[in-house]
Amino acid sequence: MDETTLNGRSIHGKAQDMIARQFADDLVALLPKMRRFARGLARDAADGDDLCQATIERALRSAAQWQEGTRLDAWVYRIMRNIWIDENRARARRGPVLPPDDAAFDIADASAQGIEANVELGNVSRAVAKLPDDQREAVLLVLVEGFAYKEAAEIIGCPQGTLTSRLVRGREALMRYLGEKP
Template identity: 40%
Template sequence: MTPTLAKEIEELLPTLRRFARSLTRDTARADDLVQDTVERALKRIDSFQEGSNLKAWMFTIMRNHFISECRRPRPVAGSEEIDSGQYEMPIPGAQQDTVELKEFLAAFSNLDGADQELLILAGLENVPYPEIADMLDVAVGTVKSRVARARMRLRDLHVGGSHLTTSPAYTSALRSYSGLPANQIGAA
């Protein structure tokens, strides 16, 4: 492995961590997923073609590993299921922002996993459509139409969807959901 490639992988870690958090919704699991992804990538680094897109390659490894992990049942001895409905994410700010944030998160959580993944990749991570198409092994036009349909479903699920992308609560929701600083969310 070249020093340049090692540096590129290191620079991708924050992006990989955000994507992992969006998939797992758990910081500890996300860190484990990033570690597993980097480990798998380093073991298979000889299969990476120099000059191709490292970010898309790493995202594909992460996504495939996450899907494999989700399919594998993992009973934990002595654990109890926690009712996730009893916990709410604390959000500082104005009352209206809190209401809009809850509406957005409720609408987003009602989307299926594929729609959530596409919106995170295209909207939050700003991954170009051709890269998403490569990751999913579909045509670029298919990705565009899937993203458009996912945005329409989100807009339909969101109460008063016309203010979805201009609301300060939308920015706050993305920031708290992804861990991004505010100055990197404006383009979302």
């Protein structure tokens, strides 16, 4: 009989399939948030989608490493961040690549009422893209994705005080970019 382990427990046949299916369903439910975060990190829609796909592939391959009872989203974001760092290192070895001028977050509402909001969202997403990587990560995790400071610090792998400093500097820079006084 096919036997494997998940979180230290032996699993057989149908039970294994049910757990794998539930894990995959939970990943699918996270896709919109993952995609938004990936596009914010990558500063480009296509690169963000590639990052999201690579993250899903690695998460599925590493499903046995996820600890039941912990936050799946935090675990997946940590995987995504690690892939992004690895890709940036590889890209740095290959040479600089400039992001496109039109890099922005997805804008779902194209109605007449939403046009002004879409323009402002585009301005904000361009401002976020200008932030240094460490500040952009903090802003995306806390302000966009809604993680608590402690959780965001764990995802990034830094002390909570460091995350707080990055977030403060990121907010101040965003306000400058958007023409508001800090």
